[in-house]
Amino acid sequence: MSKISLRFLPHELQFHFEAGTSRGVLTKKKSYFVEVSDGNRVGIGEAGPLFGLSPEFQDDCLPAFVESLTPFQGIESFSDISELISEIPFEQPSFRFALETALLDLQKPFTNDFAKGSAAIPINGLIWMGTADFMREQIEQKLQQGYSCLKLKIGAIDFETELSLLKSIRARFSASELTLRVDANGAFSPAEAPFKLEKLAAYDLHSIEQPIKAGQPEEMKKLVAQQILPIALDEELIGMKDKSIASYINPDFIILKPSFVGGIQATRDWIDWASTNGKEWWITSALESNIGLQAIAQLTGDYEVKIPQGLGTGQLYTNNFSSGLSIKKGNISFDPTIPRESPFQNLSL
Numbered sequence: 001m002s003k004i005s006l007r008f009l010p011h012e013l014q015f016h017f018e019a020g021t022s023r024g025v026l027t028k029k030k031s032y033f034v035e036v037s038d039g040n041r042v043g044i045g046e047a048g049p050l051f052g053l054s055p056e057f058q059d060d061c062l063p064a065f066v067e068s069l070t071p072f073q074g075i076e077s078f079s080d081i082s083e084l085i086s087e088i089p090f091e092q093p094s095f096r097f098a099l100e101t102a103l104l105d106l107q108k109p110f111t112n113d114f115a116k117g118s119a120a121i122p123i124n125g126l127i128w129m130g131t132a133d134f135m136r137e138q139i140e141q142k143l144q145q146g147y148s149c150l151k152l153k154i155g156a157i158d159f160e161t162e163l164s165l166l167k168s169i170r171a172r173f174s175a176s177e178l179t180l181r182v183d184a185n186g187a188f189s190p191a192e193a194p195f196k197l198e199k200l201a202a203y204d205l206h207s208i209e210q211p212i213k214a215g216q217p218e219e220m221k222k223l224v225a226q227q228i229l230p231i232a233l234d235e236e237l238i239g240m241k242d243k244s245i246a247s248y249i250n251p252d253f254i255i256l257k258p259s260f261v262g263g264i265q266a267t268r269d270w271i272d273w274a275s276t277n278g279k280e281w282w283i284t285s286a287l288e289s290n291i292g293l294q295a296i297a298q299l300t301g302d303y304e305v306k307i308p309q310g311l312g313t314g315q316l317y318t319n320n321f322s323s324g325l326s327i328k329k330g331n332i333s334f335d336p337t338i339p340r341e342s343p344f345q346n347l348s349l
Contacts, residue, residue, distance in 0.1 A: 009032070015029070045295075101263075114298060114301025126313070156187070174204070182207075205229060209233075298334070
């Protein structure tokens with residue numbers, strides 16, 4: 001194999017709308033790309049650290065991204081990608097994900113039915129926070145598009161308004177007809193969480209993601225133990241190298257964002273943990289472009305998917321990169337005959 005060469009590029013993704021979360025409103029998001037080449041083949045990876053969540057986030061991550069990956073410039077061969085990735089600090093999970101997916105992309109390793117284009121993956125329709133009217137508009141749109149599972153972000157507007165939205169959905173669709181998830185992004189305090197979960201449980205919800213802020217394992221364990229509403233850990237897994245904490249909390253579900261937990265192999269390790277401990281899981285993107293999303297979706301295709309995944313974020317941006325990914329009736333599919341657009345294609349070598 002020839003020596004590996006790396007190129008780097010930032011790209012600011014623009015949202016179609018103001019995407020509300022309990023941490024604020026998103027209108028744009030910067031991703032950082034690495035292109036890995038051996039002279040004949042090319043692989044591309046994406047790091048998309050998020051403000052307030054990713055430990056490596058800075059207003060401009062490019063210098064740190066380049067510094068972290070530069071030691072791999074010029075390596076002559078690699079037999080164990082996991083060994084290479086382990087040289088990147090665990091505190092830089094999206095950087096690890098970017099290099100790992102670029103090297104895997106170089107090798108074209110995914111051969112599952114999804115990657116071949118012969119199987120689709122069910123996904124949830126994501127409802128962003130906003131005014132009640134905006135959220136109703138999103139709900140109607142997703143229902144018309146054929147989704148059988150909706151995930152509502154909650155915790156930023158009036159709680160009673162959020163409950164009324166859930167009530168209006170349940171008045172039309174039972175739990176057997178439409179699965180409802182909510183994601184609080186840590187918006188509730190430990191003191192108010194039980195009361196709010198009791199209110200939410202009245203609407204036959206599948207689960208609530210991260211009801212209280214991460215880093216409070218004793219409080220989260222107590223909340224899970226009350227069994228008011230099934231709880232999924234999301235942000236809690238960021239930087240969680242020691243899985244004994246997850247075992248201590250004992251959640252009903254875990255949600256896996258590869259660029260939060262440290263990459264592809266790290267995600268596989270969490271799935272192994274879930275299998276060993278009798279937990280269900282689903283995989284979701286962390287607002288990556290179609291570059292990162294394609295890798296995450298193909299990884300998901302390696303597993304028997306039991307519940308809808310969180311892979312519908314590719315349609316968020318006005319300036320995303322074209323790819324073989326498409327969504328129809330609440331399922332994401334992949335067409336390997338459609339070439340993926342490269343962020344680097346207009347750069348001179």
